[in-house]
Amino acid sequence: MIPRTEYPVSAQIPEDAEFWMPAEEDIPEEEGIGYFRGVWMILGVAAEEAQTMVSVEAAQIAVIDDLARSGAMFEEIAHACDTGLVDGVGDASIRRQLLERIPSLSAEEPDDFYGDLGDLEVGVAALSHALSYIGGVPVASCRGHVTEHRWSDNPAVYAALDQQRAEWLAPLLREAGCGFHIGPGRTEFLAIDAPSIMESNALARLIVDRFDGVDRFDRWLDLSAL
Structure with missing residues (x-):
C-alpha cells in the first residue's frame, strides 16, 4: 500500500507566482538555493538520466506498494530505498525480499552509497x-x-520555474493529479505537490515523455559558465 493524502489539488498557476529564476551569480559552489537545509543543485539533467531516474523510481515504488501493509511499514521500506540500508525494516522476510528485488540495497552499511x-x-x-x-x-x-x-x-518539490515552463507543466499536473502552490516564506518558488508518490512519479514520467527538447524554452542559464 502507498499512503495517500486526500486533499484538493489545483494545477492552476497561483496568481501571485513570481517566476523567479537564478542567474549564474546566484548559483553557489556548495549547497543549494532558497535557504533550505541539506540541499544541493541539480542542474542540466540529460534526457537519459531523467528517463532512467523515472523508471528506477517507478520500479522501487512498485516494490514498496507490493510489500508495505501499513503506513509504518511503508516508511521503513521507503527509508531503505532512500538510504540503501535495510536494517531499519523490522520484518526479516521483507528485508530478504527487498535485497532480492532491489539489488542496490544492502544489509550492511554501504561504504559510499549514492543510491x-x-x-x-x-x-x-x-x-x-x-x-x-x-x-x-x-x-x-x-x-x-x-x-x-x-x-x-x-510529496512536494519546490522549484524555480519561469512562466513558460510553468504554463507548459500545468496540463501535465492536471493529467497526473498533481498541483501547484506557493509555500509560506518561499514566494519566489513554485511548489508542485501530489497526493502520493504514485502521482508524483506519474508526473515525472509525463514530463520526460512529453518534453521535445531544450529549444522549446528560452535558455536562462549558461551552464558552461558555472
Missing part, C-alpha cells in the same frame, strides 16, 4: 530530475512522511 535515486527520497527524486531536465531548478523536495514530522505531509 539509485541520487541520494534523494523515493517519490520525489524522479520529479526533481524531470524538472531539471526541462530547465527548471529543483531547490528542495520531500516525499511526505506518515510516522515522523517533516516539512511536508505529502
Whole structure:
C-alpha cells in the first residue's frame, strides 16, 4: 500500500507566482538555493538520466506498494530505498525480499552509497530530475512522511520555474493529479505537490515523455559558465 493524502489539488498557476529564476551569480559552489537545509543543485539533467531516474523510481515504488501493509511499514521500506540500508525494516522476510528485488540495497552499511535515486527520497527524486531536465531548478523536495514530522505531509518539490515552463507543466499536473502552490516564506518558488508518490512519479514520467527538447524554452542559464 502507498499512503495517500486526500486533499484538493489545483494545477492552476497561483496568481501571485513570481517566476523567479537564478542567474549564474546566484548559483553557489556548495549547497543549494532558497535557504533550505541539506540541499544541493541539480542542474542540466540529460534526457537519459531523467528517463532512467523515472523508471528506477517507478520500479522501487512498485516494490514498496507490493510489500508495505501499513503506513509504518511503508516508511521503513521507503527509508531503505532512500538510504540503501535495510536494517531499519523490522520484518526479516521483507528485508530478504527487498535485497532480492532491489539489488542496490544492502544489509550492511554501504561504504559510499549514492543510491539509485541520487541520494534523494523515493517519490520525489524522479520529479526533481524531470524538472531539471526541462530547465527548471529543483531547490528542495520531500516525499511526505506518515510516522515522523517533516516539512511536508505529502510529496512536494519546490522549484524555480519561469512562466513558460510553468504554463507548459500545468496540463501535465492536471493529467497526473498533481498541483501547484506557493509555500509560506518561499514566494519566489513554485511548489508542485501530489497526493502520493504514485502521482508524483506519474508526473515525472509525463514530463520526460512529453518534453521535445531544450529549444522549446528560452535558455536562462549558461551552464558552461558555472
